Amino acid sequence: MVKFNRDTIAGSIMLVFSLILAFIITPNQVEMHRSVALLALSPRLFCYITAGLLGLTSAILIIASFKKGQEADAQPTSWEPLLRGLFCTALACAYAALAGIIGFFVSTALAMTAFLFYFGVRRWAGILLFLIVVLGFIYVLFIQALKVVMPDGLLY
Amino acid sequence: MDNLMAAFDMFFQFHVIIGVFVGVFLGIILGSIPGLTATMAIALIIPMTFTLDPVVSVGLLVGAYKGGNYGGSIPAILLNTPGTPAASATLLDGHELAKQGKSLKALKMAIYASVMGDTLSDMVLILVAPPLAIIALKMGPPEMAALIFLSLLIITTVSGESMIKGLIVGAIGLVVGTIGLDSVTAVRRFGFGFPELDEGISLVPMLIGLFAVSEFLINTESVGMGKVVQFFARSSKPEDNRVSGKEFKACVPPILLSTGIGTLLGAIPGIGPSIAAFAGYAQAKKISKHPERFGKGALEGVAAAESGNNAVCGANLIPLLTLGIPGDIGAAVLLGAFMIQGLHPGPMLFQENIVTVYAIFMALMLANVFNYCIGIFYIRFASKVVLIPKGYIFPAVLAFCFFGAYGFNQSLFDVWIVVIFGLLGYLLRRNGFPLAPLLIAFMLEPILEGAFRQSLLMSGGSMAIFFTHPISGTFLGLTAVGIVWMVIGGVRNARAKAKKPLV
Amino acid sequence: MTDSRLLRIIVGCLILLSLAFAAPAFAAYPEKPVNLLIPYGGGGTTDVCARMLANLAQKNFASPIVVVNRPGGGGVLMHELLAQAKPDGYTLGVVSTGVLTRTPFLRKVRYDPEKDFTYIMLFALWQYGLVVQKDAPWKTLDEFLDYAKANPGKVTYSTAGTGSAQYLAMEYLAQLKGIKWTHIPCKGGINAVTALLGGHVTACAQAVEWKPYVESGQLRLLAVLGGQRIPAFPNVKTLKELGYDYEVVSGPGLAGPKGMPPEVVAYVTKAFTEASQQKEFLDLLNKLEMLPYYLNKKQFEDYVTKSIPLKRKLVNSLGLGYESK
Numbered sequence: 001m002v003k004f005n006r007d008t009i010a011g012s013i014m015l016v017f018s019l020i021l022a023f024i025i026t027p028n029q030v031e032m033h034r035s036v037a038l039l040a041l042s043p044r045l046f047c048y049i050t051a052g053l054l055g056l057t058s059a060i061l062i063i064a065s066f067k068k069g070q071e072a073d074a075q076p077t078s079w080e081p082l083l084r085g086l087f088c089t090a091l092a093c094a095y096a097a098l099a100g101i102i103g104f105f106v107s108t109a110l111a112m113t114a115f116l117f118y119f120g121v122r123r124w125a126g127i128l129l130f131l132i133v134v135l136g137f138i139y140v141l142f143i144q145a146l147k148v149v150m151p152d153g154l155l156y
Numbered sequence: 157m158d159n160l161m162a163a164f165d166m167f168f169q170f171h172v173i174i175g176v177f178v179g180v181f182l183g184i185i186l187g188s189i190p191g192l193t194a195t196m197a198i199a200l201i202i203p204m205t206f207t208l209d210p211v212v213s214v215g216l217l218v219g220a221y222k223g224g225n226y227g228g229s230i231p232a233i234l235l236n237t238p239g240t241p242a243a244s245a246t247l248l249d250g251h252e253l254a255k256q257g258k259s260l261k262a263l264k265m266a267i268y269a270s271v272m273g274d275t276l277s278d279m280v281l282i283l284v285a286p287p288l289a290i291i292a293l294k295m296g297p298p299e300m301a302a303l304i305f306l307s308l309l310i311i312t313t314v315s316g317e318s319m320i321k322g323l324i325v326g327a328i329g330l331v332v333g334t335i336g337l338d339s340v341t342a343v344r345r346f347g348f349g350f351p352e353l354d355e356g357i358s359l360v361p362m363l364i365g366l367f368a369v370s371e372f373l374i375n376t377e378s379v380g381m382g383k384v385v386q387f388f389a390r391s392s393k394p395e396d397n398r399v400s401g402k403e404f405k406a407c408v409p410p411i412l413l414s415t416g417i418g419t420l421l422g423a424i425p426g427i428g429p430s431i432a433a434f435a436g437y438a439q440a441k442k443i444s445k446h447p448e449r450f451g452k453g454a455l456e457g458v459a460a461a462e463s464g465n466n467a468v469c470g471a472n473l474i475p476l477l478t479l480g481i482p483g484d485i486g487a488a489v490l491l492g493a494f495m496i497q498g499l500h501p502g503p504m505l506f507q508e509n510i511v512t513v514y515a516i517f518m519a520l521m522l523a524n525v526f527n528y529c530i531g532i533f534y535i536r537f538a539s540k541v542v543l544i545p546k547g548y549i550f551p552a553v554l555a556f557c558f559f560g561a562y563g564f565n566q567s568l569f570d571v572w573i574v575v576i577f578g579l580l581g582y583l584l585r586r587n588g589f590p591l592a593p594l595l596i597a598f599m600l601e602p603i604l605e606g607a608f609r610q611s612l613l614m615s616g617g618s619m620a621i622f623f624t625h626p627i628s629g630t631f632l633g634l635t636a637v638g639i640v641w642m643v644i645g646g647v648r649n650a651r652a653k654a655k656k657p658l659v
Numbered sequence: 660m661t662d663s664r665l666l667r668i669i670v671g672c673l674i675l676l677s678l679a680f681a682a683p684a685f686a687a688y689p690e691k692p693v694n695l696l697i698p699y700g701g702g703g704t705t706d707v708c709a710r711m712l713a714n715l716a717q718k719n720f721a722s723p724i725v726v727v728n729r730p731g732g733g734g735v736l737m738h739e740l741l742a743q744a745k746p747d748g749y750t751l752g753v754v755s756t757g758v759l760t761r762t763p764f765l766r767k768v769r770y771d772p773e774k775d776f777t778y779i780m781l782f783a784l785w786q787y788g789l790v791v792q793k794d795a796p797w798k799t800l801d802e803f804l805d806y807a808k809a810n811p812g813k814v815t816y817s818t819a820g821t822g823s824a825q826y827l828a829m830e831y832l833a834q835l836k837g838i839k840w841t842h843i844p845c846k847g848g849i850n851a852v853t854a855l856l857g858g859h860v861t862a863c864a865q866a867v868e869w870k871p872y873v874e875s876g877q878l879r880l881l882a883v884l885g886g887q888r889i890p891a892f893p894n895v896k897t898l899k900e901l902g903y904d905y906e907v908v909s910g911p912g913l914a915g916p917k918g919m920p921p922e923v924v925a926y927v928t929k930a931f932t933e934a935s936q937q938k939e940f941l942d943l944l945n946k947l948e949m950l951p952y953y954l955n956k957k958q959f960e961d962y963v964t965k966s967i968p969l970k971r972k973l974v975n976s977l978g979l980g981y982e983s984k
Contacts, residue, residue, distance in 0.1 A: 010587045014324060021331065030338075030345045041613070043338035043345055046605045050334055054327035061320050081377035082586065088376040089579050092369070095558065096571045104562065112551045119379055119547030126548075134552050138559050146196070148563040149694065149727045202707070296859035297843075337733070340844050342821040342979075344766055351739060351768070354732035425850070479856070480871065481849050488703075496707055498946045502871030565700070565730055602846075610843050614815055614859070 007065035018055035163514030183223025191560025194224015215519035249457030257391030273463030277470030289478035297610035302631035313438035333601025369578025410440035422471025436464025698734035715934035742775035748923035
């Protein structure tokens with residue numbers, strides 16, 4: 001199997017994205033304007049220009065990565081850190097989703113506990129103290145001072 | 157002279173001074189918490205100013221504006237997370253310095269540069285505001301388009317190690333900038349069924365995601381389960397915790413240059429402090445004797461970025477007071493506050509309300525003094541943040557990011573923007589892509605596109621309009637020179653590398 | 660302090676906190692805070708005047724009125740939220756006539772202005788006018804229109820955006836007279852006025868952002884686009900007075916979702932109507948360059964039903980409507 005350089009992969013993803021952007025997303029998501037005769041007026045003009053720029057620069061990156069070739073990427077890349085990062089992204093998504101369902105403060109408390117645990121905090125008193133300080137500060141600042149209205153959740 | 161005395165009477169009152177103090181204080185605190193911005197504070201202070209008299213309320217708001225612009229640099233340096241969009245350029249070198257244990261040195265330089273930039277640009281405002289207002293009038297669509305074109309060159313300077321990666325990220329920024337209603341035909345673009353996207357992706361949630369959440373995710377990688385990790389240690393050597401006379405002297409030219417750039421860009425509505433900070437940074441790198449140190453912890457980089465963004469504060473008031481044009485969101489909110497007070501910015505303001513205007517100028521200068529005093533005191537306390545283990549800091553930062561993003565428009569949609577851009581920023585950084593170009597291109601795209609298409613409308617579709625207008629022609633000429641210079645430099649570098657024997 | 664004692668204190672605090680949030684007993688409307696949604700961000704003129712109105716109405720309101728900014732989609736987002744809210748009177752919104760009667764034909768929206776709202780009142784109007792530079796050769800609207808007709812493609816005018824009320828007025832004139840001119844959409848009204856001041860366009864049709872310059876003599880007001888003359892310039896005639904059957908009526912109003920109980924509507928109407936007549940509010944409107952203008956529930960409903968077919972026809976005949984594509 002040919003081992004690809006990381007830049008080659010990144011460049012290819014961007015190149016594919018720019019092609020999808022130009023040929024599928026733009027025609028579907030940007031309406032043409034009936035009264036448009038001039039190029040300057042077309043709402044799609046800059047969508048095509050920017051997609052083109054992205055495609056062009058990605059192609060250059062791919063070529064450059066081939067030139068660099070085998071000398072780079074000598075050290076084997078480990079997947080484990082990336083998996084950890086993606087796991088935390090998933091946790092953050094869950095946090096955002098729960099905020100709309102069970103309420104912002106409750107979901108924050110849950111998410112904070114999970115992340116504190118993840119970061120290695122094991123003292124329960126520490127976690128509780130942290131929650132009270134952070135949530136208390138947020139409550140005073142957002143609800144009392146700034147009068148932000150929180151989304152309706154099942155719990156507060 | 158009578159006017160000045162009357163203005164002084166109006167200004168030198170206990171509640172005015174307290175108002176300015178409270179404004180600066182709130183601005184610095186809110187600016188220094190990642191996820192919260194001074195603009196938010198200003199928008200929400202406004203209802204409280206209904207009953208206050210004009211000088212107090214404007215002092216309060218201008219104080220918050222200035223304090224917030226400075227406060228953003230504190231988390232940028234300490235946590236690699238800009239507190240406000242304007243501080244995005246500060247982290248390029250500020251956080252590198254912090255990693256070397258020199259966080260206090262960087263924080264102090266940020267205050268010196270902020271206050272200097274702010275004061276100098278206030279002086280320009282006070283002395284030559286009406287003549288400078290002409291700049292804003294002369295900048296028609298073709299001039300604006302050419303200027304933005306020139307500004308896009310900044311991307312090449314902040315790209316870090318790989319120019320091509322910087323350009324790719326810049327192109328992504330341009331793509332993201334096209335989302336939202338088209339400015340000329342008002343046609344929906346990339347709506348995907350969300351009306352929230354009609355006004356484009358909001359800057360603040362995007363910034364929070366891109367920088368703060370990606371930093372959070374990067375840090376989750378290095379944490380082993382069950383192990384408490386500390387931040388970098390602060391150096392105990394006294395010379396690492398203060399700015400020496402020699403270092404300060406070296407920073408004066410970049411500060412002056414960057415203040416000049418910030419003041420000019422501030423006088424042109426629409427560009428804003430973030431771009432000014434990057435532009436100042438880029439120019440400081442060009443005039444520096446050691447450009448290779450930029451991005452690796454150059455004190456001049458912090459100085460240039462901070463003086464650049466704070467210089468915009470004063471200069472932004474030039475078009476605001478003389479023409480009533482707000483240069484950025486913060487200034488737009490200020491304009492509303494002026495209106496509530498019955499002060500109509502514009503040509504008549506300087507004739508009808510000159511005493512109030514002078515009193516406001518005095519409040520501006522006082523805000524700079526407070527900015528320095530509160531800042532110097534506050535960093536001693538704020539810099540202790542890094543003594544708390546990372547395990548506590550990062551979850552708290554994430555919570556503030558989510559609440560801050562939500563609070564600005566009270567919209568859960570913006571929280572999702574934070575998550576999506578957090579992931580994007582994380583993946584980009586992991587693969588060695590710089591983030592600054594994305595932010596710059598994203599902010600410039602709507603102005604460039606609007607101005608470009610307005611120009612073509614005016615000329616009936618002919619591109620000649622950009623070359624026949626003298627100002628836009630000059631900008632385009634400068635752009636061409638910049639590109640040629642860059643290419644020559646690149647070729648030279650490549651040759652120098654080729655000559656070196658491969659190890 | 661040991662961990663367990665700290666823990667007990669913390670738990671105690673939490674119980675106290677949860678008590679504080681417990682729900683109050685039931686009573687007649689209003690028994691809990693009422694949310695007043697605003698379609699734009701904080702600090703704008705709509706925001707400021709709605710907040711002042713809410714402040715004044717609070718005096719006659721038994722529960723707190725909480726002002727909530729829900730900007731997005733040029734105001735569309737809030738109108739959609741309001742249309743979908745429960746009609747129990749606890750969600751009210753500041754609606755904009757433009758978003759109600761124009762936007763639905765320009766873009767696809769998820770509300771029907773004729774079916775989805777309970778209208779309560781219209782409380783102010785924005786004032787619009789057509790201005791040119793002071794050394795321009797045209798002294799009246801007719802001279803300007805004649806010049807534009809004789810020189811097709813030469814005249815450019817700026818507004819705050821395609822599809823805005825003032826833009827429709829200009830295109831109405833163009834259609835009527837057979838004029839070909841170029842519209843330059845700007846980002847925001849002040850930028851549109853600046854484009855004229857800098858000499859980048861021939862004319863500007865905009866809300867009163869031009870007022871300071873007309874007062875200082877740098878710009879000349881040719882005609883008022885609204886239905887009433889502007890108090891500061893009593894000599895400038897409106898379009899109607901000049902013989903064109905068109906007027907720009909655009910302002911903020913108060914509404915709730917369809918199906919609000921009549922007693923709730925009456926309660927809200929009373930509190931807000933009184934607030935809108937108070938001197939403090941009228942003073943604020945004056946400072947914000949808005950015209951005090953009052954339409955009651957019936958008049959507001961009539962206005963909406965009457966102007967919808969007119970706007971639809973105009974928008975579609977200009978080729979702007981998404982229905983016409």
